[in-house]
Amino acid sequence: MFQKKPVFLFIFVINLFPVFAQDPGRVRVPYLQGTNRTEISRYQWGASAPTRFEDISGITIPQIGELRLKFPSNTPSFYSGPDGGEVYLWKKDNYRWKRTDGSVLTEWENGTWKLEMQDGSQFTSFGAAGSCSGCLPKIQLDWKDGSRLIRDWVPHRKEFAWVFQKSNVSPALNWQLIDPSKAKPGRFLVSKYSFYHSSDWDLYLQALKENFPSNEFFAFAKKEFDMENVGQVPVLLFDKNGEMSAYQGKDLPGGSEEGGFGGQNSITMCCGEKQAKPTGNSVLDEDAKKRAFLGTFYHEAVHNLEQMTCLSYKAGLANLPKENLPDPWFDEGIANYIAAQFSISKKYYIYEELDKRIQAGKIPTGYAALLKQGYQDLLPYSLGAYMVEYMHKNYGSKTVVKYNKDTCLGTDSALALEKATGVSADQFISLTVADFQSKKSVLLSDSKKKILKGSTVMMPVNASIYQSFLEKGFPLPTSPFDIQNYEDIPSVRETFLASVEPFLKKIEGDFDGPGESTFFLWKSGIYKWQGKTWEATYFPGNQTIFKKDGWTIIEWDDGKRRMVSSDGTSVMFWTKDQKGYFDSSGKQIKR
Secondary structure (H helix, E strand, C coil), X not given: CCCHHHHHHHHHHHHHHHHHHCCCCCEECCECCCCCCCCCCCCCCCCCCCCCHHHHHHCCCCCHHHHCECCCCCCCEEEECCCCCEEEEEEXXXXXXXXXXXCEEEECCCCCEEEECCCCCEEEEECCCCCCCCCCCEEEEECCCCEEEEEEEECCCCEEEEEEEECCCCCCEEEEECCHHXXXXXXXXXXXXXXXXXXXXXXXXXXXXXXXXXXXXXXXXXXXXXXXXXXXXXXXXXXXXXXHHHHHCCCCHHHCCCEEEECCCCEEEECHHHCCCCCCCHHHHHHHHHHXXXXXXXXXXXXXXXXXXXXXXXXXXXCXXXXXXXXXXXXXXXXXXXXXXXXXXXXXXXXXXXXXXXHCCCCCCCHHHHHHHCXXXXXXXXXXXXXXXXXXXXXXXXXXXHHHHHHHCCCCHHHHHHHHXXXXXXHHHHHHHHHHHHHHHHHCCCHHHHHCCCCCECCECCHHHHHHHHHHCCCCCCCHHHCCCHHHCCCHHHHHCECCCCCCCCCCEEEEXXXXXXXXXXXXXXEEEECCCEEEEEECCCEEEEEECCEEEEEECCCCEEEECCCCCEXXXXXXXXXXXXXXXXXXXXX
């Protein structure tokens, strides 16, 4: 018995095929093109999808013109293919061909077709959407190991974009394969980010490389919000806003001139033409790197992390919505909130802009109104960011993760917010605004000094005299009439003379200063020191003016000094030995 079974089965299989192949009831259908062909096109792609654009050329892309069959009628029936394999036609343009090499070709009437290879890989061409005039089909090549290539038609650019993806691993892998011939010539690596750029971005990228705390950034996003991307991230840097808008097919929200877009496949940013350029002067170049605003990069990098995390959440799940329901307050809010942990200027942008929106009465009355407003007044970047901050600090990381995961998988955002926090979406907005109002005086305190942390520190020419002023201030008399001697009026020129030579007529902007002070330099050469309760302005070739508590001290470059009290009375020294006293109207009086 045991020996006879394999012999019997062998004979059965050998005899069955000729009977099947020669079945007179099955009409042999030819190829639509080359009707006399009988050979089968075979495709070998290797073990895994290529991860670089340059390697795509080694992949043979199946063409339906070489595979499509020609049927004598549209009547549902079995047929025999050119190779003798089984073919079944359900209706016009909808059939399956089981080819003798073990592969299967299926075509649907909507233009979609699939070729499943014997090694487990498969090729799918999706019918072009009827609403997209001139669009070419999307194709997807799947390998047995779960990796795939996706080629999408981009209508506004009239070109294809290639993406590598492997979503059967956790975390998922996904990135755009950049065609070097269509990108900026420079390529610069910072952590997992590949920047394609022109020379306009050289200083910015140096600043990013020197200041991007990649380990801390990724650890914070993972630990607090379960956001992760272990794959590559291409970053396309554009020199002009119009270039990026043309590439994206849309403008930045709110008509902004500078910014970017962060997505699952890549990141884009502009504008190189507005970035500082290398000068060859080490002092100026270091200052320029410190001025580089990295907050936009952090923001867009979070968008990429969020969308990659959503891709991982969706892996292996069926019947999910093709697109997430819009909740821009969270998308932009969490991007700004995480960015603010690494960019102090981004943090104060959130607080200051939210305060402005509240004062202007632009906070929506309810959650539905917030969603309806979308990006109006750029609320997602301020109110949305503080909503995420409030949720994170008052409800914890797990609450933010739950909301993000639920909305990623298709839950309505209002319902997801209520499930995560236990309060209605309308109430959550009210609680958030009330929390900000109760804390804003603390949140906004000394913002300018904090924003300048890490900036170039402007140094006074007479450092010891300036430091003494910071520690002790200037002694102010009860009345200017108490001033008897020239030396009784402090030399504000000597105190506040600054070492501006490297920056003079080249830089206009804020600098950090020693102690509590900050500094601003105009290209004209005018500059201002500022503390919490005082300021001192220098006008080149003319005078230095110091103000505090309503008092003013003026010193001219030729040595004249004047002190004016809060009530307008004053004393003036034209020389060390010649002085005059004045009432509040400016009339000189005798003393």
